[in-house]
Amino acid sequence: xxxxxxxxxxxxxxxxxxxxxxxxxxxxxxxxxxxxxxxxxxxxxxxxxxxxxxxxxxxxxxxxxxxxxxxxxxxxxxxxxxxxxxxxxxxxxxxxxxxxxxxxxxxxxxxxxxxxxxxxxxxxxxxxxxxxxxxxxxxxxxxxxxxxxxxxxxxxxxxxxxxxxxxxxx
Amino acid sequence: xxxxxxxxxxxxxxxxxxxxxxxxxxxxxxxxxxxxxxxxxxxxxxxxxxxxxxxxxxxxxxxxxxxxxxxxxxxxxxxxxxxxxxxxxxxxxxxxxxxxxxxxxxxxxxxxxxxxxxxxxxxxxxxxxxxxxxxxxxxxxxxxxxxxxxxxxxxxxxxxxxxxxxxxxxxxxxxxxxxxxxxxxxxxxxxxxxxxxxxxxxxxxxxxxxxxxxxxxxxxxxxxxxxxxxxxxxxxxxxxxxxxxxxxxxxxxxxxxxxxxxxxxxxxxxxxxxxxxxxxxxxxxxxxxxxxxxxxxxxxxxxxxxxxxxxxxxxxxxxxxxxxxxxxxxxxxxxxxxxxxxxxxxxxxxxxxxxxxxxxxxxxxxxxxxxxxxxxxxxxxxxxxxxxxxxxxxxxxxxxxxxxxxxxxxxxxxxxxxxxxxxxxxxxxxxxxxxxxxxxxxxxxxxxxxxxxxxxxxxxxxxxxxxxxxxxxxxxxxxxxxxxxxxxxxxxxxxxxxxxxxxxxxxxxxxxxxxxxxxxxxxxxxxxxxxxxxxxxxxxxxxxxxxx
Numbered sequence: 001x002x003x004x005x006x007x008x009x010x011x012x013x014x015x016x017x018x019x020x021x022x023x024x025x026x027x028x029x030x031x032x033x034x035x036x037x038x039x040x041x042x043x044x045x046x047x048x049x050x051x052x053x054x055x056x057x058x059x060x061x062x063x064x065x066x067x068x069x070x071x072x073x074x075x076x077x078x079x080x081x082x083x084x085x086x087x088x089x090x091x092x093x094x095x096x097x098x099x100x101x102x103x104x105x106x107x108x109x110x111x112x113x114x115x116x117x118x119x120x121x122x123x124x125x126x127x128x129x130x131x132x133x134x135x136x137x138x139x140x141x142x143x144x145x146x147x148x149x150x151x152x153x154x155x156x157x158x159x160x161x162x163x164x165x166x167x168x169x170x
Numbered sequence: 171x172x173x174x175x176x177x178x179x180x181x182x183x184x185x186x187x188x189x190x191x192x193x194x195x196x197x198x199x200x201x202x203x204x205x206x207x208x209x210x211x212x213x214x215x216x217x218x219x220x221x222x223x224x225x226x227x228x229x230x231x232x233x234x235x236x237x238x239x240x241x242x243x244x245x246x247x248x249x250x251x252x253x254x255x256x257x258x259x260x261x262x263x264x265x266x267x268x269x270x271x272x273x274x275x276x277x278x279x280x281x282x283x284x285x286x287x288x289x290x291x292x293x294x295x296x297x298x299x300x301x302x303x304x305x306x307x308x309x310x311x312x313x314x315x316x317x318x319x320x321x322x323x324x325x326x327x328x329x330x331x332x333x334x335x336x337x338x339x340x341x342x343x344x345x346x347x348x349x350x351x352x353x354x355x356x357x358x359x360x361x362x363x364x365x366x367x368x369x370x371x372x373x374x375x376x377x378x379x380x381x382x383x384x385x386x387x388x389x390x391x392x393x394x395x396x397x398x399x400x401x402x403x404x405x406x407x408x409x410x411x412x413x414x415x416x417x418x419x420x421x422x423x424x425x426x427x428x429x430x431x432x433x434x435x436x437x438x439x440x441x442x443x444x445x446x447x448x449x450x451x452x453x454x455x456x457x458x459x460x461x462x463x464x465x466x467x468x469x470x471x472x473x474x475x476x477x478x479x480x481x482x483x484x485x486x487x488x489x490x491x492x493x494x495x496x497x498x499x500x501x502x503x504x505x506x507x508x509x510x511x512x513x514x515x516x517x518x519x520x521x522x523x524x525x526x527x528x529x530x531x532x533x534x535x536x537x538x539x540x541x542x543x544x545x546x547x548x549x550x551x552x553x554x555x556x557x558x559x560x561x562x563x564x565x566x567x568x569x570x571x572x573x574x575x576x577x578x579x580x581x582x583x584x585x586x587x588x589x590x591x592x593x594x595x596x597x598x599x600x601x602x603x604x605x606x607x608x609x610x611x612x613x614x615x616x617x618x619x620x621x622x623x624x625x626x627x628x629x630x631x632x633x634x635x636x637x638x639x640x641x642x643x644x645x646x647x648x649x650x651x652x653x654x655x656x657x658x659x660x661x662x663x664x665x666x667x668x669x670x671x672x673x674x675x676x677x678x679x680x681x682x683x684x685x686x687x688x689x690x691x692x693x694x695x696x697x698x699x700x701x702x703x704x705x706x707x708x709x710x711x712x713x714x715x716x717x718x
Contacts, residue, residue: 049566113561117225117538129225132561133538140534140569141222149570153499154533155378156222158386161365163376164339164499164527 002053003144008061010157011138033060036080038096043083044135046103051148052139062138072130075119079130082123086110107132175201175405176718178427178440180412180455183267184700185686185707186446187395188313192711194404198718201438202396202404203429205244205411205447206263207233209270211393214385221379222532224539231382232262232270238607241599244411247450248596251611253652257450260382260654265408266393268448268654269700273381273502274362274389276316276701277522278307280511281325283695292617293586293693297664297673300325303705310704311360314390315368318360323508333365336374339527340496341577342505348635352628354507354523361502362390362700369394380501407431413605414459415443417680421463424683430603442682442714446707449479449656449689453593454608456660469660469677474670476593478658480694483614483650484582485622487629488529489638495577497529510628511696519621520584520696523628529576536572537565578644579632581625582653584696585618593659614650622647657694660685675710686710 037060044054087095087106095106107113111124117133118125139145146154150168153159177193179186182204194200209232220226229236235245238258245263249255262270281300286293308329311318318331335358338346342356349356363380367373371394375386384391396406410429416437418425426437445452453476457467467475506524531539560568585591591612599607614622626647633641645651663669666678671690677683686707688699 047561047565049563051563051566117223119225133223133225136537136565137219137223137534140537145537146533148566149533149573150494150496151498151533151573153376153378155498155501156218156534158375158377159499160376161336161374161500164341164496164504165337166496167340168494168496 001051001144003055003058003139005055005057005061007142007144008058008138010144011062011142032077035084036077038094039080039084040131040135042096042098042103043131046100046107047132047135048139049148052144054135059135062135072119075126076130076134079123079126083107083110083112083127083131086123173201173437174439175199176441177201177444177714178203178438178442179444179446180427181205181267181445181447181451181687182265182392182396182406182408183446183448184269184314184392184395185703186444187266187392187399188310188704189444189446189686189707189711189714190399190404190406191395191402192708193715194399194402196715198715200399200404201440202399202406203410203412203427203438204263204265204267204406204408205451206265206408208265208406208408209393211387214383217383218377218379218385221382222534224535228260228382229258232264234258234262242602244602246599246601246607248599248607248609249611250596250609251591252613253610255610255612255652257610261448261450265396265406266391269391270393271382272389272391272700273698275503275506275698276311276314276318276360276362277506277508277697278324279303279695279697279702280323280508282511283520283693283697286693294661294663296692297662303702303709304328306705306709307701309708310701313395313708314362314701314704315364315371316360316362316701317365319358321357321508323357323511331360333368335359336361336363336365336502336504339500339504341527341529342525344491344493344495345525345577345579345632345636346505348632349507349523349525351635352631354509354628356505356507356525359503359506359524360701363502364388376500378498378501384501410436411603412447412455413603415455415468415683416459417461417463417468421461421679422681424468424680440682441718442684444684444686444710444714445660446686448687449659450593450608450610452685452687452689453659454595457595458605464679469670469679469683471679472667472670474661474668476659477589477591478587478661478692479591479593479610479612480585480587480657480691481612482582482653482655482694482696482698483585483618483622484580484645484653485626485629485643485647485650486578486580486645487626487633488576488578488642488644489633489636490640491575491577491636491638493575495529495575497527497576498532498573500527503527508697510625519617519624521581521621521625522583522696523579523581523625526578526580529578530573533569533573536569577633577636577638579629581622581629582696583618583621583625584694586615587658587661587693588612588615591615591658619647622650653698655688655694655699657688657691657699660687660689661692662690663692674713675706684710684714
């Protein structure tokens, strides 16, 4: 299942970020935002299950829309940059250009695979919060991710009052 | 700065806001003081995220202090009794009070709850009966837009519910027959959540995070009435903690509420004062308001201020099923049984039993939380301390395992009023303004423990009959959960020697000081208290309007 820009907008909608704002900001997307999208798409390919395929438009819409509107934008950008910097330090290459296995090694090298998420914590804790957990939140608080576990209206998504009455066969 | 008004209300939760809106609508001059802020509800979706992401804690959502053991913070408290009580997990200081956080379940007390001593020889009778309160229950249900349907166990109703009940969940259907087979048929669960658009507020949109935050506004919260009160002339002052009440020379009347705001100490004088800050902060304020005339605190001639604190302790039993149980698709329980409110079968106690719609973890919470090390070790995974958290397909398998195929049943019970269970002051510790913090000292007691054991046995019977392949107690009678229903502490009664307020909710000691709160409950039943708080408050508004 490909994750579309629409999926990103649904995830953003659940966070109170409007589609209009995302559209306007997309037109303004700077080089740095392109670079952030590269890193986050590569991270999503590690973090997401194979049943979904993160696309550039999903990550771009999500990444741009997600943190441009809140007070955490700077910390978010720093966490993404730190992940890429660690990849370059360890391998001499950008995070996005690495194989899936090497990307996992970079997460391990940072300690993000074992860190507790903390938006104001160490580099590992911030990468866990702003990269890993932001991406997982976008997926599992949306119907697309919820459906993977039989929960098409997961908490955080305003999917109405029909789903809870339906059986699994419906 | 000093100010005069007809009615000064301390606390902008449901009791204070409903009363303020009603009196202001009748032309009364009303000032409401609340310790917390006025929240910007446009930020509710950020609150949803704070609730769903495990790296934030529940008190984060409405900005309560998380670590009550720290001195010098607004919400510090102590628990020197038997129970390490998590007071800040489910209370909110601010305009709307704890209804911003609540689950909005609104059963009425039953007729017998008002007569437990006469009928069963336990607890104490209320000085009013169900019939006295019934018209105000109807009034409260209208004001709070309750969705519901009559059930065969509740007391008589003179009016239908304002809105139709929510339909039962698929999950309810899996256990429905088993509940009936074991003597507790399920019925609709009354909720102050709009089942259809009503009163200028949305119908439920299914965000699934009602407790602690409803971004659609379908869930009633008392900021609705605080706003309404302001529109008809009441003044709501936020971030204005009242730190003491001053009385006149005779000691018969309160003359001023003293509060602190913007670094200044200020006073509101009024003809009448209504304390509506809940069963923890009301006794605290009275105990802080000592004087030569009242060295043990205001309205405390009986010594009962802070005494007879009650909660609703509960248990949780979870069954595992071989079929999908469809959890986490709605944020509230849709069925309940009040069948065990029938007390005729002996001293086992009053209880409510209920199937939940949220067994297992939230998908997003499961995805974002690494599986606890202790859990891995308990499963015999000795490599756990060295293991990475897994992502990708392994993560998905883990999330499935932790979210699917469960049904949770809960029961909560009446706790009898005991003198020893109390809210006192801890004078060794102070809050952000230098005032002693509240100290909750209580234990569950044998009556409630026996009820919980009976409930546990019943819930096992239900889950086994319903076909669960494995049943386990997640929270049991020895260490129950609490509903965060704070009851007692300024009990209502006819005898000034043993109670704090009379049947009109006026303190026995002071002619113009009233209490609108679950703190006046002489006994607590098992029903969630907020509808009764609202009914008592609306009744008090009528009384005050007739006497001012």
